[in-house]
Amino acid sequence: MNVLWTKQTATVGDIVEALPAEPALAYSTVLTTLRILETKGVVRHRKQGRAFVYEPVVAREAAVTGAVRHLLTRFFDGSPELLVASLLKNEKLGSKELAQLKRLIADYE
Numbered sequence: 001m002n003v004l005w006t007k008q009t010a011t012v013g014d015i016v017e018a019l020p021a022e023p024a025l026a027y028s029t030v031l032t033t034l035r036i037l038e039t040k041g042v043v044r045h046r047k048q049g050r051a052f053v054y055e056p057v058v059a060r061e062a063a064v065t066g067a068v069r070h071l072l073t074r075f076f077d078g079s080p081e082l083l084v085a086s087l088l089k090n091e092k093l094g095s096k097e098l099a100q101l102k103r104l105i106a107d108y109e
Helices: 002-007 012-018 027-039 060-075 080-090 095-108
Strands: 043-048 051-056
Touching (some): 002 012, 002 051, 012 051, 027 043
Antiparallel strands (some): 043 051
16 A cells, blocks of 8 residues: 555556565565455556556545554554553654654643
């Protein structure tokens, strides 16, 4: 999805080429993923010559919001506090990141 959000439109080959070399993903894996995303209404395609050109249907911000809501509901009983506590406990945050989080919290207070 990041490739599609950045490029706006791309073929399967374009996406494979834009993905990191490690771990390498096969063309068929990317195609299968795009088909699943299309079934879910997240992307759509149009035929251009012999290739299918894919484009995002859902904006990045909407997808992020939905994913965070799902994560909160599924793993943290709907509690943002539990999510943040888990991140602080399990991720190695540097002083710059912690300072930024503090600023963000202060801005929302």
